[in-house]
Amino acid sequence: MARSASSPPGRKALRETPPSEPRTSTRSTGSVTLGDVAKLAGVSPITVSRALNHPELVTPETLETVRQAIAETGYVPNLLAGGLASSRTKLVAAIIPTLGNAMFIDTIQPLNDLLTGAGYQLLLGLSGFPTTDEQELLKGILSRRPDAIVLTGVNHSDESRQRLKAAKIPVVEMWDLTPAPIDSLVGFSHEKVGKAVADFLFHKGYRRFALVCAGDERARIRRRSFLEALGGFGLESLATVDVPTPTTVRMGREGMARLLADGHRPDAVFCSSDVLAHGVLAEAQSRGLRVPEDVAVMGFADLDFAAYTFPALSTVHVDRAAIGTRAAEILLARLGGKPAGPTMVDIGFEIIERASA
Amino acid sequence: MARSASSPPGRKALRETPPSEPRTSTRSTGSVTLGDVAKLAGVSPITVSRALNHPELVTPETLETVRQAIAETGYVPNLLAGGLASSRTKLVAAIIPTLGNAMFIDTIQPLNDLLTGAGYQLLLGLSGFPTTDEQELLKGILSRRPDAIVLTGVNHSDESRQRLKAAKIPVVEMWDLTPAPIDSLVGFSHEKVGKAVADFLFHKGYRRFALVCAGDERARIRRRSFLEALGGFGLESLATVDVPTPTTVRMGREGMARLLADGHRPDAVFCSSDVLAHGVLAEAQSRGLRVPEDVAVMGFADLDFAAYTFPALSTVHVDRAAIGTRAAEILLARLGGKPAGPTMVDIGFEIIERASA
DNA sequence: CAAAGCTATGATAGCGCTGTCATAGGTTGT
DNA sequence: ACAACCTATGACAGCGCTATCATAGCTTTG
Secondary structure (H helix, E strand, O other): OOOOOOOOOOHHHHHHOOOOOOOOOOOOOOOOOHHHHHHHHOOOHHHHHHHHHOHHHOOHHHHHHHHHHHHHHOOOOOHHHHHHHHOOOOEEEEEEOOOOOHHHHHHHHHHHHHHHHOOOEEEEEEOOOOOOOHHHHHHHHHOOOOOEEEEEOOOOOHHHHHHHHHHOOOEEEEOOOOOOOOOEEEEOOHHHHHHHHHHHHHHOOOOOEEEEEEOOHHHHHHHHHHHHHHHHOOOOOOEEEEEOOOOOHHHHHHHHHHHHHOOOOOOEEEEOOHHHHHHHHHHHHHOOOOOOOOOEEEOOEOOOOHHHOOOOOEEEEOOHHHHHHHHHHHHHHHHOOOOOOOOEEEOOOEEEOOOOO | OOOOOOOOOOHHHHHHOOOOOOOOOOOOOOOOOHHHHHHHHOOOHHHHHHHHHOHHHOOHHHHHHHHHHHHHHOOOOOHHHHHHHHOOOOEEEEEEOOOOOHHHHHHHHHHHHHHHHOOOEEEEEEOOOOOOOHHHHHHHHHOOOOOEEEEEOOOOOHHHHHHHHHHOOOEEEEOOOOOOOOOEEEEOOHHHHHHHHHHHHHHOOOOOEEEEEEOOHHHHHHHHHHHHHHHHOOOOOOEEEEEOOOOOHHHHHHHHHHHHHOOOOOOEEEEOOHHHHHHHHHHHHHOOOOOOOOOEEEOOEOOOOHHHOOOOOEEEEOOHHHHHHHHHHHHHHHHOOOOOOOOEEEOOOEEEOOOOO
């Protein structure tokens, strides 16, 4: 607005300019710039920059003048330009499989909140979208030059690892553990979860096990160690059904229906997520099966509804918010040049015994 | 990698440089640039740029040479620089209240997928975070110069509207209707929903109504028109409980518990979301109340689980994915300079009668 | 075969900001 | 009183990319 009158861009105006003049720019975007604010405030552009980014270097009066000029012009800083000049974008990227899974959402929310509070913005990338693999996604994200990046899981292509190293930014992998992380790591052991659930259910006396498992990488790990542990007890040939991601209550119901249709009569069903478990619960109830007397149901993640279904769901509690919080703390410390404390964090898990198993 | 040997930056190196030389840059980021690729490929930087962004302008052989140079160097374009130069960022921002509400997620997912498919990246802003209001959030987002922006709801401060107009980018408001949108609009009438539900339940014979309502702007509109409609039937003084956001099953259970504790004996409970309705269902069941014989329960949104609870939830179906899809289509058309079709879309809603009411 | 047009590539000059160094003016210490 | 230092501000030169115009080498056309 402060500018529109003085510099009307466009081809026409250019033609009318005498060729001797240094030619007014054809490319200006027409939006208010630092320079415009500076002119109005009667200071140099760099002073405006400082007023915004290092106000302690500017006298209170100058600061006030600049503030007014900013308000008057409606100036919005251009972080593309700022980031290009300073190599700091105030952007942190996080890659998660999907928004459709409440597990990751509960991690992302505190991550976002802490980063936002520290002046960063979170850019979410969804790797579960079938037509782009993580590698492509990562390339796209790195082209925005984030200051740091958060990844879900620990399996990344060599090329991805290479690119991440080349980017020279803090990286946090989360939701799993590995002896060879790219950089920092916040997660828990899915193997131990599988084993712990097997122990728990076996010692409660269940013997006819079934699994309803989604096509998630980490769910598979839990399943494998669950089966191994049961094998250790001398139990073999368990009934398992696979359901596609994203997991829904519907898939849980259908999974349970399929189990029963196939003639299985499990006395305990372990699901790869509470959502699936919830579906199993509903299917059992709709068929008049009593939970847990006729069939026990065990979920995973302890989502917000797990304690409030009827009957309440036994599950594996994972402090999902803590994953996000720790990841944010590690990143913010490192971005601030401070020591980050331990950068390999096992947040553990806990078997929660409620009514359903 | 291709560069690190030839240009060791840093203070030391600078001091050793004779003062007559044009001084090697102190500021280079050390990462591979277009220029590096160009040098390796034996072409000019602009040709590399074209190979990436307008390959049809480059001969196949040149393209191939450039491709190889890119692969060899591991070049990742810098979209900050590109965006600054071209005023196109390939970034679309969307503001939603929270990730914790599956309603919006179901809209965001197709929005993200379509935008990603068209080469855009989606930047999510969460306005529900208490310490930042939408206005601040918007400012932060606009400083990244997105090519377009999607907003949830139609109530925005004058300053926000001003800024959005000044940004001169396509804007889509969604999830509500208004006669005075900022630009484009994709939503449905929450007033009509409230009235339709009141009609539906009244005509099914229910008379002792209760409401469990979250502190959501649009939920309030639905509640108001629901109450108005019932008032039209001569019913007054309904039992209502407010629950805080984000809505959870727990809040639904507690809401129902509170209603009963207060001595209310509703024969129908209308909830501002399926999640709350689900909690109401669980609470009723845990007290031995039959649904819908003793109490009917009605949700809102038709979330994925609504058809699969037991008993299945009667609710208001909203095609949330269609909101995202239409928003994406409108934006992509306008960003591509094509006619966008109608830019005020009422996607409607539908009362779904299942078992719970 | 000259004029005109087309195609592939290049040179130049920014986009809007900040790192870096320089400088004017003030304060302190002896 | 003067060096030594500090503080607030400014000038300048890029950050890495693309819009724009220019140009060399073709093909087309009457």
